[in-house]
Structure formats: C-alpha cells, structure tokens
Amino acid sequence: MAFDSPRQMYPVNEKCAGCGVAITELPFQPTAGRPVYCTDCNRQYRDRRRGGGGGGGGMSRGPRQMYAVDLQCAGCGTAITELPFQPTGDRPVYCRTCLAAKRGSAMAA
Ligand SMILES: [Zn+2]
Ligand SMILES: [Zn+2]
Incomplete structure (x- = not known):
C-alpha cells in the first residue's frame, strides 16, 4: 500500500539543548529534565559517536580497548x-x- 502512515509526533514546547532552536514536536514523549536535541544536533551527535575523526575514507578499525x-x-x-x-x-x-x-x-x- 502506498499509504505510509506518519510517525506519531508529540507536541512539545522545548528548545534544542545543542543549538537552542525551538522544538515544537518530537517523535517521542520528552522526559522531564532530559535535554532534547533537534534533528540536526541529533544527527551530529550520532555521527560523532560513530567515530568520525574527520578524515578521508579508509575507516580502518580503530584500536579497540583491550x-x-x-x-x-x-x-x-x-x-x-x-x-x-x-x-x-x-x-x-x-x-x-x-x-x-x-x-x-x-x-x-
Ligand atoms: Zn540543535
Ligand atoms: Zn587456544
């Protein structure tokens, strides 16, 4: 079926803890006291966690902690x-x- 139901969004009144942009809806119910990030900051955060050291290609297996x-x-x-x-x-x-x-x-x- 071509009908792709949109993800449920929760209306919120938050600010991105990263860049301060206003966030009016979230794909999840925000937890009080927990920082919320906008899509951009979320993506940056995820990229960073994936080990982007900033370098062209050749993503060799970094030295694993032993x-x-x-x-x-x-x-x-x-x-x-x-x-x-x-x-x-x-x-x-x-x-x-x-x-x-x-x-x-x-x-x-
Ligand atoms: Zn942000
Ligand atoms: Zn052995």
Whole structure:
C-alpha cells in the first residue's frame, strides 16, 4: 500500500539543548529534565559517536580497548594477556586461533 502512515509526533514546547532552536514536536514523549536535541544536533551527535575523526575514507578499525588479563586459553592452553572485553571469570576464554576454529566449525555445522 502506498499509504505510509506518519510517525506519531508529540507536541512539545522545548528548545534544542545543542543549538537552542525551538522544538515544537518530537517523535517521542520528552522526559522531564532530559535535554532534547533537534534533528540536526541529533544527527551530529550520532555521527560523532560513530567515530568520525574527520578524515578521508579508509575507516580502518580503530584500536579497540583491550583489557590486560592473565588467563589461559580454554582450548589449547595458550597464555592470553589481553582481551577486547572484560572477562567475567565464569566463562572460558579462548585464544584467537581457537575462536576462529570454533567459529569455523559452527558455520560448517
Ligand atoms: Zn540543535
Ligand atoms: Zn587456544
């Protein structure tokens, strides 16, 4: 059907916390005490979060935060000194090789 129902908008009387522009409607009910942003500021905020460092193309994977650990791979026993996530302690940790192998076999299954 060609009828695209518009998103429900809530009439508000707010000001963008970023640029101060008047906002008369929002696609959600504003929470009191919470800053509201206009479409432009929202987009800028989102772009910034996506890691726009301002640079031409070549968006290589930035250095991920690594956590220093002192663990052993539950698969092959290799020493693991850093992880891209904080280990929970109750879960086995695998080295990259074992992870790749696990992923490969899972996909083949
Ligand atoms: Zn704004
Ligand atoms: Zn391993």
